Each structure stands twice: as structure tokens, then as C-alpha cells.
Amino acid sequence: MASSDVVILGGGFAGLSCAAALAAGGRRVVLLEKKPHLGGRAYSFTDQETGDVVDNGQHLFMGCYGQTRAFLSEIGTSERLNLAPGLRLDFADADGRRDALSCPAWLGAPWHLAAGVLRLRGLSLRDKAALVRLDASMRSLRRLNAMPAELDRMTARQWLDGLGQTRRLQSRLLDPVALGALNEDPAVAAATGLAQVLRHAFYRDAEGSRLGLAAVGLSDLYAGSARSFIESRGGEIRLSCKVRGVSRGRVVCEGGEVIEAGTIVSTLPPWSLRCLELPPELEGAWRTLEAAPIVSISLWLDRPVMTEPLLGLLGAEIQWIFNKTRLLSSGGSGQCLALVISGARRWLASSPRSLLELARADLGRCLPAFKKATIRRWLVIKEPFATLSPVPGSDAKRPAAVSAVSGFLFAGDWTQTGLPATIESAVLSGRRAARLILEGKQHA
Numbered sequence: 101m102a103s104s105d106v107v108i109l110g111g112g113f114a115g116l117s118c119a120a121a122l123a124a125g126g127r128r129v130v131l132l133e134k135k136p137h138l139g140g141r142a143y144s145f146t147d148q149e150t151g152d153v154v155d156n157g158q159h160l161f162m163g164c165y166g167q168t169r170a171f172l173s174e175i176g177t178s179e180r181l182n183l184a185p186g187l188r189l190d191f192a193d194a195d196g197r198r199d200a201l202s203c204p205a206w207l208g209a210p211w212h213l214a215a216g217v218l219r220l221r222g223l224s225l226r227d228k229a230a231l232v233r234l235d236a237s238m239r240s241l242r243r244l245n246a247m248p249a250e251l252d253r254m255t256a257r258q259w260l261d262g263l264g265q266t267r268r269l270q271s272r273l274l275d276p277v278a279l280g281a282l283n284e285d286p287a288v289a290a291a292t293g294l295a296q297v298l299r300h301a302f303y304r305d306a307e308g309s310r311l312g313l314a315a316v317g318l319s320d321l322y323a324g325s326a327r328s329f330i331e332s333r334g335g336e337i338r339l340s341c342k343v344r345g346v347s348r349g350r351v352v353c354e355g356g357e358v359i360e361a362g363t364i365v366s367t368l369p370p371w372s373l374r375c376l377e378l379p380p381e382l383e384g385a386w387r388t389l390e391a392a393p394i395v396s397i398s399l400w401l402d403r404p405v406m407t408e409p410l411l412g413l414l415g416a417e418i419q420w421i422f423n424k425t426r427l428l429s430s431g432g433s434g435q436c437l438a439l440v441i442s443g444a445r446r447w448l449a450s451s452p453r454s455l456l457e458l459a460r461a462d463l464g465r466c467l468p469a470f471k472k473a474t475i476r477r478w479l480v481i482k483e484p485f486a487t488l489s490p491v492p493g494s495d496a497k498r499p500a501a502v503s504a505v506s507g508f509l510f511a512g513d514w515t516q517t518g519l520p521a522t523i524e525s526a527v528l529s530g531r532r533a534a535r536l537i538l539e540g541k542q543h544a
């Protein structure tokens with residue numbers, strides 16, 4: 101029977117950041133990943149036809165991703181993440197009209213946001229004035245350690261309506277932010293996550309709202325380098341190793357192998373973890389947490405149709421377009437775009453061809469230059485289990501790191517981190533689990 105100091109289940113952002121921190125702290129770790137590659141829900145691959153690196157879905161980072169930035173620094177890849185100097189979001193609507201949220205960082209938070217909103221063209225004075233009430237609410241929330249439980253009992257829409265935010269302000273600014281960060285429509289998502297995003301990204305400092313985009317494919321951003329970092333410090337990573345069950349101090353793999361572990365850290369998402377044989381003490385409301393999907397469409401065009409690094413579409417099904425040619429500094433006469441539909445439940449059953457037609461229609465209306473372009477290649481990726489669905493009541497079900505089973509820790513983006521289920525939440529959970537172990541606090 102094999103044995104290890106710490107066994108980590110799952111090789112995504114949470115598992116790799118946990119393993120890296122423990123390996124750096126001199127602990128012997130074994131990481132078990134069921135897939136033949138690392139990266140979990142954030143990975144990249146090479147498209148066979150074009151030779152281009154494609155992400156499983158475009159990921160946006162933010163300046164407030166402090167734990168993620170520390171992790172990338174630790175494994176030596178922080179220069180592969182480009183953080184824009186300030187916050188600028190360009191939008192195009194279905195009539196091809198442009199607008200931009202441009203927030204001067206030198207004003208400091210949250211004044212930079214106020215200045216950006218004041219300059220938005222698509223909002224009336226009444227819409228802009230309504231933001232004062234949201235601002236007052238955020239100022240009182242930012243003094244609290246945790247979000248009030250009542251925000252988990254109402255939707256983001258109910259919260260914003262209650263604060264007098266006009267529908268136009270919501271649809272042109274707050275909804276795109278909420279949908280992008282929470283991966284659910286604001287009418288479906290609880291208010292907690294939106295309040296957390298606003299607090300961390302816009303109300304702490306202007307640094308928090310800088311947008312970050314990888315200059316390489318996601319796997320090159322962290323997975324490969326994290327692996328080298330862990331292995332060069334004596335850690336072991338086993339791919340294609342599916343865990344079947346966990347009992348006190350033991351992990352059982354699909355093939356029947358049993359690994360004895362001083363401590364076990366699970367970074368499996370709830371929909372995977374609940375399929376394992378687990379000690380009854382680990383049962384909890386977390387088992388009922390569900391996932392929300394994302395659909396991504398990559399287009400290779402014969403010519404450039406946009407210059408911005410990213411563009412939000414208003415009044416369209418496609419919500420964001422990322423200019424991959426610019427982000428990855430690829431050459432050539434054409435342009436590669438990555439399109440994103442978050443909260444994409446209604447599109448999951450659609451055929452790839454009908455999603456292409458949807459993209460063609462939206463881009464044709466919002467981006468006039470697109471009408472002249474020819475699509476040379478396209479690719480649709482559906483991620484049905486992209487993120488935790490943050491519906492009302494879900495925040496209360498997210499488990500803390502230390503569990504009722506001594507030496508078993510919960511980690512992963514979906515666990516209780518005080519953040520929506522994002523990369524930053526995953527890395528925070530992974531590094532927090534490592535810290536608890538290094539400090540000997542992993543027991544109930």
C-alpha cells in the first residue's frame with residue numbers, strides 16, 4: 101500500500117495551488133487527477149487544423165485576484181498574465197453603436213467607477229443618479245467581514261431593484277458584470293456574489309478592477325509550470341487516476357489501489373465529489389449544489405473585425421468577444437475571436453451549427469465590419485459544468501475548509517471562500533488548505 105503525507109484530489113487551480121504551497125513548505129504531496137491532463141475546468145489544447153492554442157473557454161482575471169497572482173509568481177509565470185493599466189470595457193449594441201466604461205485609476209476606488217459611469221453615453225442622468233443608492237449600500241457592506249445572510253435569500257435582480265437601480269443601468273452595466281462573474285442571469289443568481297464582486301473589484305482600490313488576460317493558453321499559464329514546481333520539490337502527480345472513495349486516512353482509486361494519507365484535500369467540485377464513497381460525517385447540504393454552463397465559440401476570420409482586446413455585446417445572446425489574435429500576439433492577416441455565452445443553459449442542447457448561426461447573426465448586427473468577413477474555421481465548446489450555480493440559498497451550503505472528518509479538508513472554487521466560484525476562489529481555497537496543514541490546523 102502506498103502512503104503519503106498529503107494526498108490532493110484534483111489537478112485544477114485549487115489542487116495545483118495547494119500542492120505547490122505544500123511542496124514549497126517541504127511537505128510530501130501526491131496529487132491524483134482523473135483526466136490525462138492537468139488544468140481541470142481551465143485548460144488549453146492545440147487545435148489540429150490551425151495549430152493555434154485554444155482555451156476550453158476564455159477566462160478573465162482581475163487585479164483583485166491576489167491569491168492567483170501570488171500563485172503565478174510562486175511558479176514563475178506571472179509575466180504570462182497581462183493586466184491592463186486601468187479598467188476599460190468597450191461595448192457594442194445591436195445597432196452597432198459603441199459605448200465604453202473607462203475608469204481613470206488615478207481617481208482611486210470607487211471614484212474611478214463613478215467617473216466611468218458618468219461618461220457612459222447610453223445612460224440617462226436618471227440612470228446614473230440611481231447608482232448613488234447602490235454606492236451607499238456598498239459602502240456599508242464593505243465594512244463587514246462577510247456578506248449578510250439576507251443577500252443569499254434574494255436574487256441579484258431583487259437586490260438591485262430594491263436599491264432603485266433602473267433597468268437600463270442594469271441591462272447596460274450591472275447585468276454584464278453579474279453574468280460574467282456569476283455565470284447566471286441576475287434574475288437567477290443570489291445577490292451575495294454580485295455584492296462580493298463589486299466589493300473586491302470596485303470598492304477596495306483601483307488595482308482591483310484591472311482586467312487580466314493570459315498572453316498564452318491557459319495550460320501554459322499555470323498547469324505545466326505548477327507541475328514542474330511541485331515535482332522538483334519531491335511531489336508526485338498522477339494523471340488518469342480516478343478516485344473512487346475516501347475513508348479516514350485512506351484514498352481508494354478506481355483500479356483498487358489504496359493510498360494511505362496523513363491528510364486528504366479534496367478539490368473536486370460537488371457534482372464529482374458526491375459520486376465518491378465518503379464517510380457519512382462528510383454528508384451535508386453541499387451535495388445539492390448544482391452547476392451552471394458556459395458555451396464558447398471560436399471563429400477564425402479572414403480579416404480583422406475589431407481592434408479592442410475584448411468587447412461586450414449589449415442586447416445580444418453572445419455576451420463577450422475576445423480578440424485572441426491580439427491577446428496571444430499571433431501574426432497573420434486574419435483574426436481569431438473567442439465568443440462567450442455565460443449562464444448558457446438554454447443553449448446546451450443546440451447544435452454547434454445553430455450556435456454558429458447565432459454568433460453570425462449577433463456579430464453581424466453589433467460589429468458592422470464582420471459582415472464582410474469570411475469564417476475560415478469555427479469551433480464550439482460546451483462546458484455544462486462550468487461553475488457553481490449561485491442561486492439563492494447556495495452560499496449557505498458551501499462548506500468550510502475543515503470538515504467533520506479529522507484530516508479531510510474541502511477545497512475548490514465552490515467551497516466557502518467569501519468569493520463567487522472563480523479562479524481566485526479556487527486558488528484561495530487551495531492555498532488556505534495548504535496553510536492549515538502547514539500550521540497543523542487541519543483537524544476538526
Ligand SMILES: Cc1cc2nc3c(=O)[nH]c(=O)nc-3n(C[C@H](O)[C@H](O)[C@H](O)COP(=O)(O)OP(=O)(O)OC[C@H]3O[C@@H](n4cnc5c(N)ncnc54)[C@H](O)[C@@H]3O)c2cc1C
Nearest residue numbers: 110112113114134140141157159160343512513522523526
Ligand atoms: C468555460 C469557462 C469559463 C470560465 N471563465 C472564468 C473566468 O473568466 N474567470 C474566472 O475566474 N473563472 C472562470 N471560470 C471558472 C474557473 O475555471 C473555475 O473556477 C476553476 O477552474 C475551478 O478550479 P478548481 O480547481 O476549483 O476545480 P476544477 O478545475 O474542476 O478541478 C477539479 C479537478 O478534479 C478532477 N476530478 C474530478 N473527479 C475526480 C476523481 N474522481 N478523481 C480524480 N480527479 C477528479 C477534475 O478532472 C478536475 O481536474 C470559467 C470556467 C469555465 C468552464
